[in-house]
Amino acid sequence: MxxxxxxxxxxxxxxxxxxxxxxxxxxxxxxxxxxxxxxxxxxxxxxxxxxxxxxxxxxxxxxxxxxxxxxxxxxxxxxxxxxxxxxxxxxxxxxxxxxxxxxxxxxxxxxxxxxxxxxxxxxxxxxxxxxxxxxxxxxxxxxxxxxxxxxxxxxxxxxxxxxxxxxxxxxxxxxxxxxxxxxxDFHLRQMLSDHLESSEKAAVSLAFRAVKERMTTEHLNEINQRMGTLAGSLDEQPLSLAMDQSARAGWDSSIVPHVAEVPFGMAxxxxxxxxxxxxxxxxxxxxxxxxxxxxxxxxxxxxxxxxxxxxxxxxxxxxxxxxxxxxxxxxxxxxxxxxxxxxxxxxxxxxxxxxxxxxxxxxxxxxxDTLRMVLADRFVLVEGPSDEILFERFYRDIKHKFPIQDGVDVISMRGLALKRSLELAQALGKRCAALRDNDGKDPESLLEELGDLREPGLREVFIGKQGFGQTLEPQVLKVNTDDHLMRQILGVTERAVLETWMTNNKTDAALKIAEATENVTAPQYFIKAIEFITDGNG
Incomplete structure (x- = not known):
């Protein structure tokens, strides 16, 4: 309309x-x-x-x-x-x-x-x-x-x-x-009135006036007889009480809606x-x-x-x-x-x-939580909680502050299709970086599938290096070659296969790396995403 x-x-x-x-x-x-x-x-x-x-x-x-x-x-x-x-x-x-x-x-x-x-x-x-x-x-x-x-x-x-x-x-x-x-309030009374036909409102109004008239003639009659004997008016006319018949005291200002027999205002x-x-x-x-x-x-x-x-x-x-x-x-x-x-x-x-x-x-x-994308100045899309945790850690290592302090919101897609999320970013016209695993595929072919959802300088996608593993965990291990240090950070014994343990315990592994005081190197695609989303500024 x-x-x-x-x-x-x-x-x-x-x-x-x-x-x-x-x-x-x-x-x-x-x-x-x-x-x-x-x-x-x-x-x-x-x-x-x-x-x-x-x-x-x-x-x-x-x-x-x-x-x-x-x-x-x-x-x-x-x-x-x-x-x-x-x-x-x-x-x-x-x-x-x-x-x-x-x-x-x-x-x-x-x-x-x-x-x-x-x-x-x-x-x-x-x-x-x-x-x-x-x-x-x-x-x-x-x-x-x-x-x-x-x-x-x-x-x-x-x-x-x-x-x-x-x-x-x-x-x-x-x-x-x-x-x-x-x-x-005024608006509710107006809505209630709108739900009644003119004939219904007229009938209710007449009935209400009749009730008030009966109140005056019957229930106030004895009181008015006593009041009539009181002196007070300038011309010595008798005083009396009567129900207000003016429009301001109409039926619509005297009724209260009820919800399950409870007055509306108390619901x-x-x-x-x-x-x-x-x-x-x-x-x-x-x-x-x-x-x-x-x-x-x-x-x-x-x-x-x-x-x-x-x-x-x-x-x-x-x-x-x-x-x-x-x-x-x-x-x-x-x-x-x-x-x-x-x-x-x-x-x-x-x-x-x-x-x-x-x-x-x-x-x-x-x-x-789509509103986080809508309200953010800039945002980074990651695949899951472990990526989100490690992005925050590596961002702090490189920029010496939390992403949100730079107006960067890190949002986990939690299984959502990257194309859908990038379409929202495109409609919003906001600066956005997306990180994803290569899943054993050629990164260039994955980028081609996204078409114009990518826009240089505004929306970029960063993918784990081919040959460094299909997911985040082997990518981290590939650039952190000190096996003893990584086992110490993660609390993993020599008997366990480090990559298998990390893959099976993604969030726990990410949390332990995030809390570690030792230096941990970020995978290259994380570094590139951080530089992009901050436009190269420290």
């Missing part, structure tokens, strides 16, 4: 364009990278609200991109004419019939001009307060005068919006926290999140078209998270778009790598280039 999002000047995003996946969008990134900010911006543009309140009531100088603000005040100090920072959030919608009537137009930032449906929210200086703004800026301040700003919310047809367009239904579920003390936070998601994605007639979920893994065990992801997949209906932030590789793999949006430094990149076969491959292996 959403074709494109453009955010200018809002918090982390100086100028970012996002082309979302039509179904699942999985937002990942470091803490404070801007994942939640992206959902917040999308919600602002679609609903005109933030934290359940109109945007105009929540204006904050820290909404504005701080680089924009800093550049503005520097330019003013230098006497340069410069416009005040603004915020603009545009949501471009797919060209569907239901959007044509009220949301269609050419009032958007597309160049050349393009007519399409969409909405735009801008936070701009109010021209009626031009003098007050100048007085504020002439004072010794570096804070924007948001008191003199206004929120302008319009369709692409340049029609002002005052409430969420009825053509766009949204739901926001924050699994990290509960926003109100009783657990029934576990994981359970609350699951209920909100189910309501938001419910049956087709009332399902929200845009669903935003913050960190669904919070407060859930692995088993419960697996159940929740099953529910999300089962409940997703045609035309429904999900935006999900997560720190969980399990969530990312299960819902599909092709929906990944990597958020960093106010920019968003996608993984749309990953093949359907590789997406399916990782869906079947949801426990694999």
């Amino acid at each position: 959403i074709e494109k999002i453009r955010i200018k000047g809002y918090r982390k995003f100086r100028d970012a364009t996002i082309v979302p996946n039509p179904r699942f969008n999985i937002l990942v990134g470091e803490n404070a990278a801007g994942k939640s900010t992206l959902l917040e911006a999308l919600s602002l543009a679609l609903t005109g609200r933030i934290n359940g309140r109109p945007a105009s009531e929540e204006l904050n100088p820290y909404w504005f991109n701080q680089d924009d603000v800093s550049d503005f005040f520097k330019a003013r100090e230098q006497g340069k004419p410069v416009a005040l920072p603004e915020i603009q959030i545009e949501v471009f919608l797919v060209d569907r019939e239901e959007f044509q009537r009220n949301l269609y137009g050419a009032h958007n930032s597309t160049i050349p001009t393009r007519e399409c449906p969409g909405v735009c929210l801008r936070v701009i200086p109010n021209p009626d307060y031009k003098g007050e703004i100048e007085l504020h800026l002439d004072s010794d301040t570096s804070i924007l005068p948001v008191d003199y700003y206004m929120v302008e919310w319009r369709s692409f047809g340049d029609v002002p919006l005052f409430a969420r367009p009825k053509e766009i239904t949204t739901a926001i579920i924050d699994s990290r926290t509960i926003r109100s003390t009783n657990g029934v 576990g936070q994981g359970q609350q999140a699951a209920v909100k998601i189910a309501l938001a994605m419910g049956h087709k007639a009332s399902a929200a078209q845009v669903v935003m979920i913050e960190e669904p893994e919070n407060h859930l065990s692995h088993t419960s998270l697996n159940k929740l992801l099953h529910h999300i997949e089962d409940l997703a209906v045609e035309g429904q778009q999900l935006f999900i932030t997560t720190h969980s590789s399990f969530v990312l793999n299960r819902l599909g790598m092709d929906g990944l949006l990597f958020v960093t430094n106010g920019q968003i990149s996608s993984m749309a280039s990953v093949s359907p076969e590789t997406v399916s491959y990782f869906k079947k292996l949801p426990g694999y």
Whole structure:
């Protein structure tokens, strides 16, 4: 439903364009990278609200991109004419019939001009307060005068919006926290209301008013007779009590959902999140078209998270778009790598280039920690735990520090196909070294099989030397020829065959070498990989 999002000047995003996946969008990134900010911006543009309140009531100088603000005040100090920072959030919608009537137009930032449906929210200086703004800026301040700003919310047809367009239904579920003390926040109440027909809501409202009227006439009658005798009003009219019949005391603010007969607010936070998601994605007639979920893994065990992801997949209906932030590789793999949006430094990149076969491959292996690849500056792929342990040891010997101290993450593929892992590295565009055994084959033929998954200077594969053994253990022994020293390090007697013992006890052998104080020489392909991943820098 959403074709494109453009955010200018809002918090982390100086100028970012996002082309979302039509179904699942999985937002990942470091803490404070801007994942939640992206959902917040999308919600602002679609609903005109933030934290359940109109945007105009929540204006904050820290909404504005701080680089924009800093550049503005520097330019003013230098006497340069410069416009005040603004915020603009545009949501471009797919060209569907239901959007044509009220949301269609050419009032958007597309160049050349393009007519399409969409909405735009801008936070701009109010021209009626031009003098007050100048007085504020002439004072010794570096804070924007948001008191003199206004929120302008319009369709692409340049029609002002005052409430969420009825053509766009949204739901926001924050699994990290509960926003109100009783657990029934603005968004949940809105979702509950969306699941009722107008006739049902009217019937419940009338019944609720009748109950309150009966409370007033029957149960408060005796109290009101006594209160009528009290003096106090200016014109000596009698005092009385009555149930509030105003809209603010409507039935929807008085009910509390229950889960297994327990009030919703007293249910576990994981359970609350699951209920909100189910309501938001419910049956087709009332399902929200845009669903935003913050960190669904919070407060859930692995088993419960697996159940929740099953529910999300089962409940997703045609035309429904999900935006999900997560720190969980399990969530990312299960819902599909092709929906990944990597958020960093106010920019968003996608993984749309990953093949359907590789997406399916990782869906079947949801426990694999793909997020380590996504979040790493540079990474090294090794075949198993023993390779990982020895790479760390040899890296410390050569660089005198741990790999992670240089921003290098060493990731064990643990039996995963090297081609699949390299395809992810290719899609991420990150510097990657991969180490593998030669398995008795010509290294050149193994490299040829990888095709363009290798890229000189960016993705390289390093293979154990032919003739030095098929696996890591004989490769280590071939460059460490002091048999007595190696037996001493490994604690192996003369009766045992050293290579056989190491091969049968891969992890134990690697740990003993890693802990040894004696010098151990690294195989040449390890040395080359270390030099490559550090770009030859010490």
